[in-house]
Amino acid sequence: MAGDAFLQSIEHNFKNAVSCLKSGDHADGISDDLAEKIMVANSTYVVRFGVRLRGKLFTFTGYRSVHSEHFEPVKGGIRYAPDVNQQEVEALAALMSYKCALVEVPFGGSKGGLIIDPREWSESELERITRRFTQELAKRDLIHPSQNVPAPDVGTGEREMAWMADEYKRLNPAELNAWACVTGKPVTKGGIAGRTEATGRGVEYALRAFFDHPEDVKRTGMIPGLPGKRVIVQGLGNVGYHAALFLSTENGALITHVLERDGAVVDETGIDIDDLKQHVTKTGSVKNYKGYVESGMEMLEADADILIPAAMELVITEENADRIKTPLIIEAANGPVSAEADRILRDRGVVIIPDLYANAGGVTVSYFEWIKNLSRIRFGRMQRRAEENRLAALIQGVEQLTGKPFPDNLIDEAVRGSAEIDLVRSGLEDTMRSTYAVISDVWNNNPEATDMRTAAMMVAVRRIATSYQSLGI
């Protein structure tokens, strides 16, 4: 079963990081029993509930796994997909623990899933199913502002999060922090500006950070700089779309291949991502778009510089790893490269920017949203005008001192106070940049850290172990 292979992959990466931490000059003394405790999921709740729809009773199966509670609340998305299973949810929950530790977001790891194909249900049916699922989770505090805070994942988005928050509020009308029970909500329902774009934006910042480290770029044999790089994107969902959009419109990269479930679009001069997305939204498919080709996973093996798997786990395995041509892979999805493929690619010198770092932008902005909900105020609301007044005075001073007017082309940007979106992007960029510097340092200065995934896992596992040790467990 794919879930088994995925869980084994994550556990393999974890064990590898532990053994690196135990060897070399930097032995951290993580004992085997502590490592075992950290690796396994603390609990996984399976719920089967009935919903009366279309004149009959349908039974749905859902999961919520809690991997590590060294920080609470625990955090992680809820996935709606037909092949969700316990091992997959446990693997994803573990990844959330490592991800949060790596980007210093003070949450433990959790993940949920519901076995469902959302495309088979109408909006109102999905709402009833989601609300029933929320009731089941709420009964066990598996949705709770201070214990367990879900978020969107594959097959879910703002809409589902709004239903969940609303259902939680109905069940807990006196709970002051009820909005903080889930993140990824629409801005009009307690969400935060920039959450929807956050994971894709994080991928952009991660790539920029990578290209700002010439010694790391050298390992790929590519010439420095993002502009002109040819990119393959697999999956034009929320994450793939935003990553592709920002890379092409703001960084000069060329999206030469987009691979979707029903074929691919190829254009060596660069695909207009917004235009393609509009076509997909309108027609439900990439078919009939200019450059459309009938293609399956073999498009991952096309000739380009950067490969961005942005859909599901285990799309690169020992079956196809040998044929991947890009010297750089950035894992926008969770677990797209199996442990075996990872070894093959590493041996071939392919650099992989790993999921626990590359797609951590989502949970980072979720953290900002959660703080916003607890503080009940929009970021920037108190400071924005004060900032603008101070900057205007500064500009007046410069004009008085120089006797010259401040340049017109700079004035707007110079006096503009920070709105919520500016602060969210600033916090996200800072997180991605500073985390990259930590990973790169470990990668370049520890012989055991042979690749970026091992380096990132070493940082994450060391932090979780320190947290457990200081808890006295």
Ligand code: GLU
């Ligand atoms: N589902 C996303 C992830 O895998 C977001 C989790 C969150 O925001 O809590 O990282």
